[in-house]
Amino acid sequence: MPRMAKVIINGLLIGGTIVALFPLLWMLSVSFMQPSAASALPPPLLPAHATFYNYELLFLRAGVGSYLLNSLFVSTAITVLSLAINLMAGYAFAKLRFAGRQQLFKTVIGMLVIPAQVAMLPLFLMLKYIGLVNNYGGVIVPAMSTAFGIFLVRQYARGIPDELMEAARIDGAGEFRIFVQIVLPLLKPIMVTLAIFTFLTAWNDFMWPLIVLTGQGHYTLPLGLASLAREHATDTELMMAGSVVTVLPVLVLFLALQRYYLEGLLIGSVKG
Amino acid sequence: MMSLWALAMACVMASLLMGCTHRVDPNTLTFWTFGREGEAITQLLPQFERENPNIHVVLQQLPLSAAHQKLLTAFAGDSIPDMTQLGNTWMPEFVTLNALEPLQTRVAQSAVVKPSDYFTSIWNTNVYDGRLYGVPWYVDTRLLFYRNDLLKQAGFDTPPHDWAQWRRMLAATSHPDRGVYGILLPTNEYEQLMSLALQQPDPLLRDGGRYGNFESQGFKRALAFYVDTFRLHEAPDITNVEAGNPWSEFGSGVYDFYFSGPWNIGEFRKRLPASEQDDWNTAPLPGPDGPGASVAGGSSLVVFRNSTHKDAAWKLIEYLSRPAVQEQLYALLGDMPPRRSSWEGGNLHDDPKASAFREQLEDVKPTPPVPEWERIANEMQLVAAEAAAGELTVDQAAVEMDRRTDRILEKRRWILDHNQVAIGGRR
Amino acid sequence: MIRHGAAWLFLAPAMVILGVFFLLPVIAALFLSLTDYDLYALADIHNLRFIALNNYIELLHRPLFWSALGHTLYFVAVGVPLSMLVSLGAALLLNSPLARCKPFFRTALFAPVVTTVVAVAVVWRYLFNTKYGLINVALSWVGIHPVDWLGDPHWAMPAIILFAVWKNFGYNMIIFLAGLQAIPVELYEAARIDGASFWQQFRHITLPMLGPTLLMVGILTVSGYFQLFAEPYVMTEGGPLESTTSVLYMMYDEGFKWWNMGSASAIAFLLFIIMFVVTVLMLRLGRRGEEA
8 A cells, every 4th residue: 555655656746747847858859959840740859850050040140149148147236236235134124223123124024015016117217217228227226125135134134143243343343344254154045045036036037127128239038038939939949949048047056056045935935 | 344335336336337328339320120121121231331331230120019119118218229110000109209300301302212203192101290200111001812713613703893792702702611711800900900991981080080980881881891701701700819820721722812911922922832823813902882992001211309320320211212122122021112113123013913012002091190099900909809709789899999999089189189299190 | 232323324225225116116106097197298298197096997997907807817716726736736745755756856846936937938838839739749649639729718828827837836835845844743643543544634634734834825826926927928918819918918018018107007006906905815814714
């Protein structure tokens, strides 16, 4: 009986894994097929004559190289800047006492409930007047701080013993030095977690960049891909290569750092 | 220490934003194209850049379905290009926004662009309040592609001249039990119904574009003809997404008529085998009582008012307006030229499948010149699709179309009545 | 001891960003939704009128709004339970002491979550292709006729739901897994000694112990699924026959395609209100469930 159960359980897991991974593996396989090779009956699973042609086309003719650079630049900038800002704020909420701390923190938590789309239309008009439309700044600046990031850091930073900071203060250290030399090293795990989270979110973001980046020169990969998908709907192999280029960096990043990512997911989900 | 930190942050921010602003090269002309034109124009530009070595053209290709939104957002965000191609149904919006540079003085001095050489209705879609805002680049109209072999089998030697004849042919060639229909009218495309409606004497909007005019006798006649085609099972009640590959189905005789535009000449030539190329042809649109008008569509080349390279942009417009270059565009894409003299050269002149278009282009009518038109047309088609599905009668549908249209036009009425700004929409 | 100054300096960048680029626009959206900001107002701001609740009233009279809301509710009502069921099932399997290679399975099942929606939506668009799509090919093995997934108004939303469940179930699976691991093993041992079947254990130990997690995950998933946009944008462009036009898709079209910022803001607020009400209702129900 347990033997039977074991077979069933592992069988189901294998089945689920196939369903989860198949679209990704198929994408990879088709991206190496000759143009229109995938539109055959029965549809082939593996390329008959593997080729890099689709990738060449993407980078040489479709300008995907610049989308890739844009995505890297925007996501990195958002990650670095928002990490700095959220770490400072989260630490302040956790460890520094000031009048109105509770109320202010409640306001920040309250923002988690409001869907970002509510802000998008006026934000666009605002950025238009500041001159940040069709500018990397239009994507980066509004993302430089998130209520979620502050919350995550605060939860983690609360575990730092006050004595460490007090001792430093008695030694005459300034607040900023305490933050950099004592607090930041202790926050390292949450920093990594938040960094991956932010990077993945920025990389995968679609709706806001779609609105605020009007020129192809500034497109990120998802925008470029969506645009290509509408123009080259019938070029299955080319589109799969484009999807590989878009998905691969984040997938690799996740595989390398998944422990931190999954931990962060658990801390983050106990909000509310 | 804190201030140092803040300073560092400020520096990072500043350098970030500086690095992002576009460097404006004095000789760089930015030009947006949509959909298929984007690919073809890359082959026309080298010649222009050879003739004008000091102008460098930067192309941006937008998917057609995202173009409208991108243009408006770019205008709002002050990141508009120097010039673009612009569908003539979108022109009223950009005229209203005061975004376009008037071109009539440049045309008056031009040795290349001759207004009298252009199809009159097409040219007029670029004129608002006596000012010219664009130069027609290629034309688009709708007419009939038909299977002459199948019509002959059914006993008809020539394509239809009027609706009555057309109806008889549709009836004779439809066999819904076998999945064979007279015509494909995708229920999510408004161009077909709109073309039939433009054949009527009644305008689509009344009182200077203040109210819908869908309850007019003329429109109802067009709508009834359209809806009957579905009720009599002479057209399947499907969208173009469900229709999948209309070319091969036309080729295999699922549809005898296909109501579409010029680019499909090329598609059919490409997609149907050589042996079937003599089995199809094109014909001008039949009207209610004899040959009928069709829609004056197409794209124009426009220069934005904020452009700093207007002279260069005009040079490119003149280059693209040359009959030889327009013939090249036709050869590449099947985009039909708006000038009569461009039709006299090689390819087009001798092409039997293009001659119906040449004929039709002398009899085309523009859509109402209001910025709201595309929304209205979309709503019109949504209601028409319900009527085609039998959920509304023709009368009910017309009332509903007027109701929706009047709501969309409310703001326009208010502005016209308060007349604060000159707005696009009077030709 | 109390260092107001320092605290505010630490907070300032975050508060400025959140205040200026989030809170302010949210408040502005409320005002914008009471005006008729449109193309004419973009041309000349004097064409802007204050119209009180007209945008809201008009929306409530627009069939498209109701159908967009209907499509969104359909997506939420079918997608959320389905996705949670799959997540819970996967978590139970992974938590079973009989399962092998757990880290591998966990990573594999989670992988779709980190992928880019747009990219995998493109992939699924081809998998859903009527003729060459592998989903129809697989169905044909069991004798099911090809389904026009993305072209048929009846199938487009189910197709998007299937895609969304595939993409998202791993996320909740991880949370459920943590919840399951937190249940004391002794409870199951005691139950087994009492002769409880697997189903009885699940019903009387797992579910009640997982209750709070289920509620929280449910609420988060519902609010996420209400924000459907990228999937229909890439896979169907809102069609066919607007059968996949979600509330946000409508907001996007209304705002940036037709440039009716006023009514688009009203759509955003209505969505917010609906999400808020649903969340509160779920919390209430959850509490009552706990008391019972």
